Amino acid sequence: GKEVEKVRKSNVSYKSTSQMPKEKEIEELKIYVDMKYETIILPVFGMPVPFHISTIKNISQSVEGDYTYLRVNFFHPGATITKAEGSFANPEATFLKEVTYRSINTKEPGEISAPSANLNTAFRLIKEVQKKFKTREAEEREKED
Amino acid sequence: MVLNQISKTCKMSVLEYPDITIEHKGQMTKGRLKLTDSTIIFKNSKTGKLEQLSSGDIDIVTWQRFAGSWGLRIFAKSGALLRFGGLRESDKEKVAKFFDSNYGVKVVDKEFSLRGWNWGTAKFTGSVLTFDISRDPAFDIPLGNVSQCTTGKNEVTLEFHQNDDAPVSLMEMRFHIPSSELA
Numbered sequence: 001g002k003e004v005e006k007v008r009k010s011n012v013s014y015k016s017t018s019q020m021p022k023e024k025e026i027e028e029l030k031i032y033v034d035m036k037y038e039t040i041i042l043p044v045f046g047m048p049v050p051f052h053i054s055t056i057k058n059i060s061q062s063v064e065g066d067y068t069y070l071r072v073n074f075f076h077p078g079a080t081i082t083k084a085e086g087s088f089a090n091p092e093a094t095f096l097k098e099v100t101y102r103s104i105n106t107k108e109p110g111e112i113s114a115p116s117a118n119l120n121t122a123f124r125l126i127k128e129v130q131k132k133f134k135t136r137e138a139e140e141r142e143k144e145d
Numbered sequence: 146m147v148l149n150q151i152s153k154t155c156k157m158s159v160l161e162y163p164d165i166t167i168e169h170k171g172q173m174t175k176g177r178l179k180l181t182d183s184t185i186i187f188k189n190s191k192t193g194k195l196e197q198l199s200s201g202d203i204d205i206v207t208w209q210r211f212a213g214s215w216g217l218r219i220f221a222k223s224g225a226l227l228r229f230g231g232l233r234e235s236d237k238e239k240v241a242k243f244f245d246s247n248y249g250v251k252v253v254d255k256e257f258s259l260r261g262w263n264w265g266t267a268k269f270t271g272s273v274l275t276f277d278i279s280r281d282p283a284f285d286i287p288l289g290n291v292s293q294c295t296t297g298k299n300e301v302t303l304e305f306h307q308n309d310d311a312p313v314s315l316m317e318m319r320f321h322i323p324s325s326e327l328a
Contacts, residue, residue: 075263
């Protein structure tokens with residue numbers, strides 16, 4: 001049998017700038033979930049940065065006092081048991097492991113919704129895309145076997 | 146009107162753009178950008194605060210996409226990073242020509258990575274950490290935003306100063322550093 005462990009092909013979010021969605025949330029440097037390309041776009045110091053859903057291990061949300069927090073955990077070599085070391089395309093790279101965002105829960109006068117609404121929506125949509133992606137991946141694996 | 150003004154000022158070796166943004170603590174803050182024959186001046190329209198960089202202090206300038214606009218990424222010789230958004234793709238030629246003829250600096254095109262990967266290389270340029278994915282930058286972290294930095298086993302955690310003016314504020318980033326780089 002084959003002894004070399006199979007390295008899964010790395011999913012790519014966008015092949016060119018023209019594929020990037022042009023949404024208001026992105027321009028306002030909020031979090032945007034692109035259902036079509038299965039990608040979440042996170043604001044990092046002025047830049048909207050795409051992360052393919054396959055890089056995301058899990059997410060969590062919490063409300064503490066006036067703030068809502070959204071934490072995104074990414075797959076990385078080392079601690080994970082869910083993904084074997086060999087399945088990383090580039091285990092010697094530096095990996096972004098985790099990002100945490102914070103938003104205020106209260107509305108300013110004139111605001112339609114509190115800033116934290118963006119984190120709530122992102123949480124719900126990321127879960128949705130993740131579920132869709134995992135289901136499809138499982139189906140593909142079944143076909144391969 | 147605006148075009149007329151620009152072409153007039155251009156002859157005097159001044160380029161002015163009234164609706165420009167500057168990256169500040171993760172937000173793009175509005176202001177006015179003025180390029181004179183020797184200085185880059187940005188005036189924050191809310192606070193009136195000036196950011197200035199004299200042409201001799203410019204190190205590297207790249208042209209890049211921002212959120213919904215285009216703009217300049219300027220590394221100063223001091224190691225600081227100035228990023229101006231709010232320009233259009235069609236402004237590139239004029240801006241590049243101005244930098245070249247007045248400052249003797251070439252404006253280089255820089256594509257940012259859209260691959261969507263969370264692995265790459267952390268590179269330092271002055272006081273900026275750039276995360277490269279397959280040689281293209283994915284994001285910049287001006288290190289003045291870091292409030293605390295802690296290291297663990299194969300791990301670096303960066304905590305950032307909070308910006309309550311931003312709808313979503315980046316609090317923390319954690320990186321996995323391969324063992325080979327820790328040696």
